[in-house]
Amino acid sequence: MNIKEQIKKAGLTENEALVYQALLEMGPKNAGIISRRTGLHRRVIYDVTDRLIKKGLIGYIIENNKRLFKASSPKRFLEIIEEEKTNINEIMPNMLELFNQQKEKQRDDTMFFKGKEGLKSIFEDQLAEKKEILILGANNLAYEILDIYFHWFDKKRQESKIKTRIIFNEKPKRKINLAEIKYLPEKQSSPLAVNIYGDKVAIILWSKERPFAILIKQEEIAQGYRKYFEMLWKIAKK
Numbered sequence: 001m002n003i004k005e006q007i008k009k010a011g012l013t014e015n016e017a018l019v020y021q022a023l024l025e026m027g028p029k030n031a032g033i034i035s036r037r038t039g040l041h042r043r044v045i046y047d048v049t050d051r052l053i054k055k056g057l058i059g060y061i062i063e064n065n066k067r068l069f070k071a072s073s074p075k076r077f078l079e080i081i082e083e084e085k086t087n088i089n090e091i092m093p094n095m096l097e098l099f100n101q102q103k104e105k106q107r108d109d110t111m112f113f114k115g116k117e118g119l120k121s122i123f124e125d126q127l128a129e130k131k132e133i134l135i136l137g138a139n140n141l142a143y144e145i146l147d148i149y150f151h152w153f154d155k156k157r158q159e160s161k162i163k164t165r166i167i168f169n170e171k172p173k174r175k176i177n178l179a180e181i182k183y184l185p186e187k188q189s190s191p192l193a194v195n196i197y198g199d200k201v202a203i204i205l206w207s208k209e210r211p212f213a214i215l216i217k218q219e220e221i222a223q224g225y226r227k228y229f230e231m232l233w234k235i236a237k238k
Contacts, residue, residue, distance in 0.1 A: 010077050012057075015040060019048045020057055020071060028061060028068035055080065109217040116146060119211050122202045123153050126195065127160060134196040134229045135166040140173045141191055141206045167229070167236050182236035196225045 003024070007017040018038045023029065026037065031045045040048070049069050052058040056076050060069045113121060123146075126133055143150055154176065157164070164179040169190060172181065195202040199219040205212045216222075 007077075011080070013048075015044060015048045016052055016057075019045065019069075020052060023058060023069060023071035024074075028063075028070040030066050030068055034069065111215045111217075113213040113215065114210070116149075116211060119146065119204065119213055120149055122195070122204070122213055122215055123149075125200070125215075126197050127153070127156050127162070129198045129200070130160055130162055131198045133157075133162060133164045134226065135164065135193060136196070136225075136229050136232065137190055137193040138166045138168045138172070139170055139191065139193065139206065141208070142193065142204075143172075143174060145206060145208060145211055165229075165233065167232055182233060182238055184232065184236050194225060194229075196222060196229060198222070201225050 004017045004021050007020060008014065012020065015038075018040065019034060022034055022037045026033070029037075031042050031049070034040075034049075035042045035045050038045070049058060049060075053060070056079075057072050058069050059072060060067050062068075113119060146153075158178050161178070164176070166176070166179055166181045168181055168183050171183075191206045193204045193206060195204065199217060199222045201216045201218075201222050203214045203216070
């Protein structure tokens with residue numbers, strides 16, 4: 001991934017990233033040169049540089065009666081992140097209060113998650129629940145898709161002493177601590193898995209291209225899946 005794309009991830013727009021990268025590469029330059037380098041209209045350049053100055057990412061000097069814009073140290077991005085983190089921490093109690101109020105009103109809920117980041121939200125919810133996790137239909141594809149993340153997840157799960165019982169479709173390729181593992185009598189490989197914890201059921205489709213999950217928060221449904229798991233646990237073999 002190039003510098004511009006990385007800069008955009010730090011919260012800049014496409015045009016802001018273009019201008020900042022150009023100034024990093026060229027050094028102090030006037031609006032006309034920046035315009036030719038980036039392909040942006042001069043009026044757009046002035047709008048963008050004004051925003052970047054307010055963010056502290058660029059400044060300017062006067063040379064021969066001309067304003068030359070120059071990039072600030074990239075370390076300014078770290079300062080911005082810390083400032084945003086401080087601001088979020090200040091309003092976090094109020095946001096959590098609103099979230100919990102709505103959570104109480106919506107005792108039964110169904111949510112859909114897409115992509116790796118969406119799936120991570122489900123596993124972090126399991127850590128927050130701090131209750132035994134039952135996994136039906138576990139397979140090694142999950143560890144291929146979220147390999148590094150699962151190392152972190154298992155470490156946090158062990159620290160919280162959250163036990164796990166897993167019915168695998170195949171022999172796991174890695175050791176899973178604080179977990180009981182069994183196998184179904186007949187090998188049934190499937191990318192679909194069901195995670196049961198607390199009053200929630202997560203139905204996960206492990207796909208390298210488009211992982212997807214449905215999270216159901218409903219006590220009766222969770223109990224139904226839990227009974228089904230216990231039935232299979234009795235016939236599964238170690």
